[in-house]
Amino acid sequence: MKFCVLGSGSKGNATYVEAGGRALLIDAGFSGKEICRRLTEAGGSMARVEGVLLTHEHNDHIKGAGILARKYNTALLANEATFQVAAPRLGQIKDYQPFKTGERFSFAGFSIHPFAISHDTVDPVGFVVEHEGIGLGFCTDTGMVSRLLLQRLAGCHGLVLECNHDLEMLAQGPYPLHLQQRVRSRQGHLGNLDAARFLGDLLHDRLQHVVLAHLSETNNLPDLALEAVTGFLATRQNGFSLPEISLAWQERSGVMVQLCP
Helix, strand or coil, X not given: XXXXXXXXXXXXXXXXEEECCEEEEEEECCCHHHHHHHHHHHCCCHHHEEEEECCCCCHHHHXXXXXXXXXXXXXXXXXXXXXXXXXXXXXXXXXXXXXXXCCCEEECCEEEEEEECCCCCCCCXXXXXXXXXXXXXXXXXXXXXXXXXXXXXXXXCEEEEECCECXXXXXXXXXXXXXXXXXXXXXXXXXXHHHHHHHHHHXXXXXXXXXXXXXXXXXXXXXXXXXXXXXXXXXXXXXXXXCEEEECCCCCCCCCEECCC
């Protein structure tokens, strides 16, 4: 299995996942043209994409989903609550395939398990995507870590995990108090330290690569996110080999990551 975060942040989100010559997108929050451009640069192919999975209905996650579904005849997969709210912005969708939050399903050769997360939308989800024993966990746009998240993401070979803000930058930055409170709330976004602690609880020998995603351009810096995570993990290694850690970017694609059994 290989994957690439094509972009992540408040201006757009999209992640490409491929295995066995078949592929899917998790979210499509850029224009269709921009997603195709980034995918080509990353070495992926829209020709292999059979469906777009939606985590929730915010525009930075669905902007190009309808366009791609129509142009490439791909399926659109979302829970019913998300689809109903997003439908006016998606346009006409020929192949909508609903899933139920919490229920595993199969699609395009993948086993996909959507699980509930905490965000200010109708029914937000993260995903575990598996193929032939290799698992990728995807969890962004969540304001809290729950036992369910720990259970679902345990054992994954790769992770895309939110690392949204530095608490000091958020407190001293330009956001008004009500917006700071929203970001820090249980339905907001994970900060650097919370993400680091969460990742520390998820460490195991098979975890190969972690992508830190959805970094705020206003309330975070790449170096701060990396330092928070790597510094904390160094104290929690306990004999485990530490995974490779990379960053997702807003303005460009990240690395294409290959996961091995």
